[in-house]
Each structure stands twice: as structure tokens, then as C-alpha cells.
Amino acid sequence: MYRTPNNQRLDRQREINILNNQTIKQQNEKNEFSAIERSLLFSGPALGAIFGGFIISPLINLFNVRHTITFFCFISALSTLFIPFGEKIFGFWFLCFLRVIQGTCYPAEYVVISLVSRKWATATSTATFLILASTHYQIGSLITMPTAGYFCESNFGWEGIYYLMAILTLIFTIIFFFIFRGCPSEHPWISEVELKQIEFGKTEKETKENKNKKQQQKPPYFKILTDWTIWLLFLGFFCDEIAFQFISELGPYYLNKVLGISIAGTGYFSAIPYLLSLITKLLIGPINDKLLSKIFNEQFRTKLFAAISQYGICISMAGLAFIPLLSSSLWLILPFFSILNIFTGFNFLGFFRYSQKISAKHSELLISWINIVISIVPLILPGIVAAAAPNDTIKQWTNIFLTISILVFISITIFMLFAKSKPRKWALEINNNKIIEEKEIIKQKEENN
16 A cells, blocks of 8 residues: 555656657657757756645645545646647647646655655554655666666657556556555554554554644744754755666666667666665665664664665765776676665665654655755756766766765765754644643633632
8 A cells, every 4th residue: 555656656767768868869850859948858847846845745734645645646647648649739838837747746755655654654664664665666667667668669659658657557546545544543444453553662642643634733844944953854865866866867868878878778777776776675674673673773773774875875976987987898887876776775764764753743744845855956957967968978977976976975974973863852842732721721720629
């Protein structure tokens, strides 16, 4: 149930073909996009994601997570279905509009993973639950990248991958709507015994919060935004997203345009790192819950995985910077792609889990804001890359990789030195209205006595 948002990530990876200007260029030269048009198509989802980040949390509070996610999945499927013929019939700007609509759905991924892992996971299996829920990134890429490569060089044409994924998204959306529930106590298939197992080890406060369908306390917006730990977290996520965007969006472009690998080969080679990352994720979750939890507390583990993830990204980016200068062998370059993908996957036990722990019941709100921050990256990154590597030479891309490596190194070092791991005071505050009510009741009792 909790892995149903896979269809969100399927959409994201599928779009690589149109964005990298490979699909359309190979199929029909007259439809080739200009550099400005490609930049707009890249920026569309980022603008949509920023908008989605603002509305996702209020929509969940207004309706509920089940109906909200179903809505986002549905419009994601429809916008994907319209892409192959939308531009031909209604023009380029309609295609940009569809891209913005698709981007609006992205924040739902993080929010639903945070909410479901907090409410459905047992106290001793949170990491495993969180990692399993996040594997939709890898599964989506494993399915879409090779499939997209096949469609692009087959008689079906690039349009086929969009129709296929739109249909699959609709099917998964229907399954999600009929099976998913926001919390275990609402689900008709969950017995009392299973409910007690899920709630075992959680505090009474956590159990009550998890049963609430809506967030009843108004979030302390000012206190959150003036907390310097939150801004350190934003910085860490921002730099991490730069590395992630390279893998998911610019990686296939780099393999094809800079290293000269065919479109089909790009699809298959791009999928290999995701397979290795998926295997690693399936192993690290249980290791964290069953082994590391007995040695280290969770506050230490979240910062440990954040450090492993980010410093690993630094090393991988440095390798991608220097290896192509020394050798053109793909088999020397591909391992660094794989390692980079693996380390970005570790971040769900690092920054992501850290954000949950310090924000408690406000974690979904914080995650939606994090989505806004990281959505700035795909908005500005294509233009920066185009300016830094106008000729797509290896030397130009070496400078890009080194810059990313340095930025990530600085951000994680600052985070490790100054970020606090304990839940923030604003996350532990009780509803002020309840405090006033309790004081009035006590006062009335004293007067009666």
C-alpha cells in the first residue's frame, strides 16, 4: 500500500526522453526543441513542484491523505496521456502547461512517504518501512529507462512510453484508492491484534496523533522558519538534490551527448545504478533496524547516514570529474554512477529521517517545505549547466562535477557541526487552546471548592 506512489516517480523518469531532446530528435527532426524550449520544459515541473509544495499540506488537512494523493495521481496520469499529442494539437505552451501539472504532483511523494512511515511503521521497523517506501524511485527508473530506450528506437515511437505509463498510473491510482487508508485504525483489513503490533513501543501521544485524520493544532510557522536548524536542513537537502538531479535528469544526457552512448545504451546503462541502489536499500533498512539500533541511538544514526550519504556523493562526483580525463572506458565511469546513486538513496535514513524526528507531528508540513526548496534546483540547474558546459566537453563537465562535490562537502560539514538532533521545542508544544481550557477547568474546580 505504501509503495503506491511509485507512479509519481515513474512519471518523473519517463520525462527524461523528451527533456534530453533525444527521443524527438531521433524520431522527427522537425519537432526538435530549441535550447530555450528545452530549458522551459525542464523548468516546468520545478515550477509545478513549488506550487504543489504550498498546497499539499493544506489539501491533506482539508480532505485527507487518501483523497489528496488519489487526486494528484489522477492528474499525473492525465497530463502524461496528453503529452504525445498535446503539443501537436495545442502548441508548445500547452506542453509546458502539462509539464507544470506533472510537477505539481511531485511533493506528494515525500509527504506520503513521511506520513505513512510515521503512522504505519512499528517502532522497531521505521527505517525498513521508510526505505521500502522510497524504493519507488529505483523501481520506477528500472522500468522506465530501458523501456524508454526500447520505444525510442522501435516502430512504436517515443509516444508509446507515455501511453503505457499513463495507463499503468491510472491502474495503480485505482488500486491505491480502494486499498489505502491514512492510518491503521481506519483500515477495515487491520485487526485489533495487528493494530496493537503497529502501536507497540510508541508513546501514547504518538498513538493519539497517528489516529487524528487532520492536524488539529495550527503549525507554529514563525518558530519553524526562524529555527536555524531548519535552514541547515534546507541547505543539506538543496545540495543533495543537485546530485540527485544529475542522476535522474542530466545523467542520461551526459552519457549520450558527452560520452557518445546510443539512446538505447543510455537507457540500459542508466538503469544499472538504480538496480544496485535498490539492492543496497533493501539491505540497509533491516541492518539499521535490527543491528545498528542496538548499538547507536536514532539521533546518532540519522546524522551518521546523512554523513555517509553526502560524503559519499562528494567522492563519487570527484571520481566522475577525473576518471573521464584519464580514460574513456565506460566500465571505469559506470561504477561511480552506481556509487553516486547508492549514496543518494542513503539520504532517506539521513536528512529525511532527521527531518521527521526533529519536527514530530509537523513532519508533513516540513517535508512539503523541503519540496519547495529542492524544487528550486531543477528550475535553475539546466541554465547553469548550459552556461558552464555550452560545448558539452569532458573538461567543462569536470568543472561541473567538482563544483557539485565542493558544495555538497561544505553543506554536510556545516550540518554535522551545528545541526541539533533532538526534537525541536516547537514540535513538542501542546495546543495553546487545550492549555487554556485545562486552566479554566482547574480554576472552576477551585472556585467550586
